[in-house]
Amino acid sequence: xxxxxxxxxxxxxxxxxxxxxxxxxxxxxIILHSRVINVTSWSPFHPGGSLALLHFVGRDxxxxxxxxxxEETLKRMEKFVVGKIELDKKGxxxxxxxxxxxxxxxxxxxxxxxxxxxxxxxxxxxxxxxxSLNPEKAPIPSIPTGNGIKNLDVHxxxxxxxxxxxxxxNREIEYKRSLAYQELRKRVVDAGLFxxxxxxxGYGSDLARYTILALAAFGLFFYTQGWVGQMMSATLLxxxxxxxxxxxxxxxxxxxxxxxxxxxxxxMTIASWIGGLSVSxxxxxxxxxHLVTNHPEHDPDIQHIPFFAISKDFFGxxxxxxxxxxxSFDGFSRILISVQHKLYYIVLSLARFNLYxxxxxYLFGAKPKRNNFWRYELAGIAFYWFYYLSMLxxxxxxxxxxxxxxxxxxxxxxxxxxxxxxxxxCSTEDLGPTESFPSRQLRTTMDVICSPDIEFIHxxxxxxxxxxxxxxxxxxxxxxxxxxxxxxxxxxxxxxKEYGWLDGNKQVLSTLREVANQLExxxxxxxxxxxxxxxx
Numbered sequence: 001x002x003x004x005x006x007x008x009x010x011x012x013x014x015x016x017x018x019x020x021x022x023x024x025x026x027x028x029x030i031i032l033h034s035r036v037i038n039v040t041s042w043s044p045f046h047p048g049g050s051l052a053l054l055h056f057v058g059r060d061x062x063x064x065x066x067x068x069x070x071e072e073t074l075k076r077m078e079k080f081v082v083g084k085i086e087l088d089k090k091g092x093x094x095x096x097x098x099x100x101x102x103x104x105x106x107x108x109x110x111x112x113x114x115x116x117x118x119x120x121x122x123x124x125x126x127x128x129x130x131x132s133l134n135p136e137k138a139p140i141p142s143i144p145t146g147n148g149i150k151n152l153d154v155h156x157x158x159x160x161x162x163x164x165x166x167x168x169x170n171r172e173i174e175y176k177r178s179l180a181y182q183e184l185r186k187r188v189v190d191a192g193l194f195x196x197x198x199x200x201x202g203y204g205s206d207l208a209r210y211t212i213l214a215l216a217a218f219g220l221f222f223y224t225q226g227w228v229g230q231m232m233s234a235t236l237l238x239x240x241x242x243x244x245x246x247x248x249x250x251x252x253x254x255x256x257x258x259x260x261x262x263x264x265x266x267x268m269t270i271a272s273w274i275g276g277l278s279v280s281x282x283x284x285x286x287x288x289x290h291l292v293t294n295h296p297e298h299d300p301d302i303q304h305i306p307f308f309a310i311s312k313d314f315f316g317x318x319x320x321x322x323x324x325x326x327x328s329f330d331g332f333s334r335i336l337i338s339v340q341h342k343l344y345y346i347v348l349s350l351a352r353f354n355l356y357x358x359x360x361x362y363l364f365g366a367k368p369k370r371n372n373f374w375r376y377e378l379a380g381i382a383f384y385w386f387y388y389l390s391m392l393x394x395x396x397x398x399x400x401x402x403x404x405x406x407x408x409x410x411x412x413x414x415x416x417x418x419x420x421x422x423x424x425x426c427s428t429e430d431l432g433p434t435e436s437f438p439s440r441q442l443r444t445t446m447d448v449i450c451s452p453d454i455e456f457i458h459x460x461x462x463x464x465x466x467x468x469x470x471x472x473x474x475x476x477x478x479x480x481x482x483x484x485x486x487x488x489x490x491x492x493x494x495x496x497k498e499y500g501w502l503d504g505n506k507q508v509l510s511t512l513r514e515v516a517n518q519l520e521x522x523x524x525x526x527x528x529x530x531x532x533x534x535x536x
Contacts, residue, residue: 011035014083020095020159023058025112026105029082031060031092036083047260048287049367051099051322055291055298058095058162063178063437064291066185067471070258091175094433095162096122099321100298106154114155118319118326120297122165122430167432174436177492181438181469184488188470191484193477194258201256202476206247209456213240221391227403230395234404238411241352244270245415246459246475252283253471264373272380276388277355280377281362288322290471294428294444297321302423306333307347308340310511311428312518337519341512351416352409415459417505422446422464425507426497441468442489446497448504452479465496 014036019029028040030053043050048068056064066074085092098104102120106113188194196202213236220233250256251267267279289301296302296313300322305314309329314337317329329337336343359381368374392401426444435443448462455462460475466482467473473481489496499507 011081012083014085016085016093016095017159019058019083019085020162023095023098023162024157024159028053028057030056030058030065031062031085032065032077032081033062034084034087035081036085037077037080038082039080042080049284052287052291054099055097055288057097057099059097059433060092060094060178063181066182067437067469068287068290070254070260070472089175090171091178093171094164096164096433098157098162100433101161102319102321103155103157108154110154112156114157115153116155117324118321120319120321121313121316122432164433167434169431169434171434174434174439177438177494178436180488180492181436184484185470187484188473188481191480193473193481194470196256196258196474197476202474203247203256206243206456210240210243213237213243225396227400230400230404231407234407235411238408238413241275241408241412242415243456243459244274245412246461248275248277248279248282250460250475252279252286255472255474258472265376268373268377268380272377273383276359276381276384278359278363278377278381280368280373281359284362284367285322285358290468293440293468294423294426295430296428301419302428303327305329306336308344308424308512309333309337309515309519310424312515313428315519315522334519334523338516340516341509344509344512345417348416348420349410349413352412414457415461418448418458418461421448421504421508422461425504425511438469438488438492439494441465442494442496446499446504446507447482449498449500455479465498 019036023029026040027038028043030037030039039046039053043053046053065077069077098114099117100120100122102116102118103114104117106115198204200207217233217236217240220229220236224230224233247256248267248271251263251270254260254263256263256266264279267283271277271279271282285300289299292298294302296311297318298321300320302310303320303323305327306329309315314327315329318327319325320327362368363374363377363381392404395401395404422445426446428444431440431443442465445464445468447465448458450458450462460467460478463478463482466478466485469485470481486496488494
């Protein structure tokens, strides 16, 4: 088990009020065990993105930090330690991160100046309470949609606004679960499960499978001319894309070699050069998903308006703190959400086209650093479209080209069903910053039961509970580690959710149907009220 960096210098003891005041002035302070680390200067350069840090300002992020970083990186965090705190049997009472209140540093750059980024649900109860106690404190205006941000009103954040809302969570139990999770991590480390298994890091059979699919797909393409041969080629190419997604996922979590640079290069080579997608976008998106799993306003992996809504919360046109925009629940959204359980598999069959769009929006947006990684991805994407469009162009008719395009993309779609399966039917409640890391992951994630003989079809994504608790764990060790996780759940009296493939899909469809029915009910109520007013 990792621990906080050993002390090599005297560091001051911080009070809760001092930490809150520093955060209000603009410092990004995070608790790492009994230490206070200031990541303000490092935030813009954080490989996991600055937003990943903002979600833990004022909170104890020990479990998340250790889950996501290597031992070497944890040791380097010593230079960011600026203070220490005293912990009791309930641990640290978390402060509310400003980002959870919809607040960002004001673009004027003045220390302590904040502006409201968007209308975030958690902020309402806290800010209204503050206003009731301080009537002279006006509500914070939101950023006008589509306008610039230079003329935002300045908000001076007060320590009282950072105090968490009342929660039914038992802090003592949550802290015990956190401590037990750290012991669980030690057991996983002692079992050697963080080390890649066997030769080729356990990917020997996977590499053989990729090779066979590639040879068959391109062999049929170049040596057959009829519809049957070409459509079989398209199917095999789609299956290759689907299987390669799993190793890109592993590399994005530094789970192939354990080295960030090499894993990022592996991920980009496969995702961009072979598949035309951006692993940099995926990591930026997916890291947030792991940290605030299934939160309607914060988790981009469940923000699929207008196509899907897994909670009635999305009916309120929520602000996305990741996409920095309102997820508008307009007339088009209402139509699609009302039949989302019927369109579910059809939409997911074409989801790869959305991945292209999200990748390119990210790469040409303001987020990515214009470094060699960025250039390598752009070169890879250019190469992908050159070879893929050349293949389509060489086909004899537009019908065959369209057929090859659709089938090669639809055949890759099972991975999209696999990805959403472990979360769409789980809780989307916001239980506040008091909830521990293991509690949140077990509440919002479920496993898919399958035989070890066919788990290559799922690519490790069927063991999402263990993966969410230990995202850096090599895929081929997840099954063995899941036994330790189940033991942990029994000890802590926590539910470990797992379903068979068919039952899991039924759970997801049931959730989608339930949300669609809630929308229909709201429509009937609204229509009834209109009719009542018309009748006088």
